Amino acid sequence: MNKYASLFWISFKQAWSKKANLSGMLFFLFILIFIYNCLWEAIAAESMESGLNRVFIWYLLFAEMIILSNPKIDRTLFDDIQSGTMAYYINKPISFFFMRYTEALGNMSVSFLIMGGFGAAITLILTGTPPFEWWQFPIIFAMCFASSCINVLLYTAVGLCGLWLASIRTLGMAVERLAFILGGAIFPLSIYPDWFVDIAKWTPFYSFYYLTIKLVYDFSWTNLAEAFILNTFWVALMSTFVITTYKKLTKRINVYGG
């Protein structure tokens, strides 16, 4: 097995064994789905639109799967940079950056899958069948999983900002809030005013989260293509930033030793 595949698998197993962590996360997901279901039921009753909660709770589930499965790689990387740990991996035949990213993906995958299974069961019981066709499920699932990987990449970029910043907590929190608002991770952007959506469209959060999760209630090949193309564009841009920053970081370690 390739070294990165081994890293992925080991961190997957590790995350899987942390039962208390997973239970806490599922409890939080349950509370979130339950409360938002009550909220959307009330809105649906007032607006006389039956089934509104079904659509939006399934939307919320996929959004939370992406957001909550983030393994906080930003903090790990920041600590590695600040403590100088990174320097001690630099003379090993492995890329430190890909090592940490792969470990994070292993962690993320466990949370994503567990939340997917548990959340789908809860949502099915509370609201009924999903708003998409069954044959669309693998596509939506794969797109959301890809978005989760992108989410990890986004927080990798945040962590690497430790090269310039004394603390990344504020930046990490700002990105998280922006993801919730501009990415439509709590409420779909379709319920926001047009001017707000126009602003959101210029940010990566729009495609990372909203365009992908939107497929849950509005699946079409056009929407899928739009999500795919825009995500590819932002991933390319973000990867360039991450790789450039990582190279700068390595150069600094070569000069200052970590």
Added chain:
Amino acid sequence: MTDIIEVSQLTKKFKIQKPSSGLKSFFKPEYKNVTAVDKISFAIKKGERVAFIGPNGAGKSTTIKMLSSILYPTSGTALVNGLVPWDNRKKLAYDIGTVFGQRSQLWYNLPVQDSFALMGKIYDLDEIPFKRRLSKLVKLFEIRDLLEHPTRSLSLGQRMRCEIVASLLHKPQILFLDEPTIGLDVTAKEIIRDLIKKQALEEDTTLLLTSHDTDDMEKVCERVIIINKGKLIFDDSISALRDSYLNKKYIEITTEGGKKIRTVVNTKEKPAKQAIDELVKKYHVTDMTIENPPMEEIIKEIYSRE
């Protein structure tokens, strides 16, 4: 025997920002150059066990970092197993092992055996040779009972044994050990020293060990390089150092009443055993420690004789 490490005029300068609180320094900070390693030259033969010692801030770790391809030098050259370390990082990685006493290369939350398995993958080791190698090292370093424990639950001494095993899995020709006994108690230090030496002799591994503990070099190495303020001030065999500078022993005894008596013995004039016998006859000794002169004193003496 051929030289496996060749260092010539190796220099490392760090640019450090001058502390200042003025507004001007915010926009235009001032820097000063600090020379950590100053034109050092030496060569090490294959299989040699060399101690690289000096007080804190002498430049030991900086040199090890340059030779193990972490740092770029400011000037000078070095060849490690025929490769310029900073230009051949990936290639050299398979020939060298590194242990940094104050850093761990094991995964904190993983059982030790999982960390070893990952190291095996990182160094592209095949399954069967890896298992054979691991089994040998586990036996040599007596860590069978530790394999299932996560790194975080190990004592410092246990962790250090596992760290050394991790760095030896790919059978490196050269092992760089940076303060491997730092923070360990006397017993753990003894165990680590014995194991390092045993392994090096068994596999003909070249050792470069940094420490500010003179006991480390005496117990493990055959040659010593002393560095102070970035400059190489001594390079000879341990026996030459012992004859010239380690001929003093500090003996401290505790008497029955709890009184501590410290005495310095020149072993050239009187063997340590004789001095101890005299002390035991004279006092009712309840405890005793015997130490080499501290690093600072040896360095002071080297300078005073120049």
